[in-house]
Amino acid sequence: MSLNSIQPTLSTLKQCQVDIGTGMDIVTDVALDLVEAQGTDDSANLKKLEQMMLECATLDREINLFVESVEQTTTRMRHEPPHALFTLVNSVKECFTDLMATDSDIQNHSKVVAFRDNIKKSLSQGNAVAANNIEEELDEDIAVTQSQTNFSCPVTLKEMENPVKNKKCQHYYDQQAVLAMIKAKHNNKKNFRCPVVGCGNPDVKQSDLELDLVMKRKIQNYKRQNAKT
Numbered sequence: 001m002s003l004n005s006i007q008p009t010l011s012t013l014k015q016c017q018v019d020i021g022t023g024m025d026i027v028t029d030v031a032l033d034l035v036e037a038q039g040t041d042d043s044a045n046l047k048k049l050e051q052m053m054l055e056c057a058t059l060d061r062e063i064n065l066f067v068e069s070v071e072q073t074t075t076r077m078r079h080e081p082p083h084a085l086f087t088l089v090n091s092v093k094e095c096f097t098d099l100m101a102t103d104s105d106i107q108n109h110s111k112v113v114a115f116r117d118n119i120k121k122s123l124s125q126g127n128a129v130a131a132n133n134i135e136e137e138l139d140e141d142i143a144v145t146q147s148q149t150n151f152s153c154p155v156t157l158k159e160m161e162n163p164v165k166n167k168k169c170q171h172y173y174d175q176q177a178v179l180a181m182i183k184a185k186h187n188n189k190k191n192f193r194c195p196v197v198g199c200g201n202p203d204v205k206q207s208d209l210e211l212d213l214v215m216k217r218k219i220q221n222y223k224r225q226n227a228k229t
């Protein structure tokens with residue numbers, strides 16, 4: 001058995017993680033649908049969805065730790081005599097158990113945190129919308145122009161499909177466009193500066209970006225309304 005055969009399997013596992021992430025985004029989206037449809041806090045069902053998020057987060061964390069155990073163990077084994085390979089499975093198991101015993105806070109999983117934040121935001125916005133409904137109708141024209149500017153991506157200058165928010169400078173970009181820009185700049189050994197006028201953020205990092213589902217829904221609603229009129 002060669003250690004090289006491990007890499008493709010690890011890539012498959014990492015692909016699973018991407019799917020888990022997508023699943024978590026969908027659960028968040030369903031929860032936001034629920035909040036919007038009910039207009040109030042449907043806590044029993046929200047709790048169930050939150051439980052699903054925590055289960056996904058647990059799975060995600062386990063894959064992370066497993067991949068890390070395999071990588072740590074195989075790196076070490078490359079420097080050991082071939083017969084050390086016979087202990088590979090046990091070494092990975094030991095390493096995994098050790099890692100599992102360390103930090104275990106899935107409550108801080110970025111998507112779980114985003115789930116809670118988005119629900120909270122949506123709930124408070126829902127209440128605010130109900131209270132300001134009449135005023136808002138009067139200001140509708142202004143609101144539309146405002147949102148139009150807010151919904152466009154500073155990279156493509158087009159309406160965002162998947163808005164991601166930069167945790168550092170709070171600016172939004174379209175996910176696909178910003179990731180492509182970061183990659184292009186990094187290929188030239190440069191950082192990607194935040195393209196928003198007046199923003200001093202010299203280095204937009206992929207790890208600072210978080211998909212904002214509340215924003216995504218606002219854009220979709222806006223598009224739907226526009227299509228009607």
Ligand SMILES: [Zn+2]
Pocket residue numbers: 166169170171194195196199200201
């Ligand atoms: Zn910025």
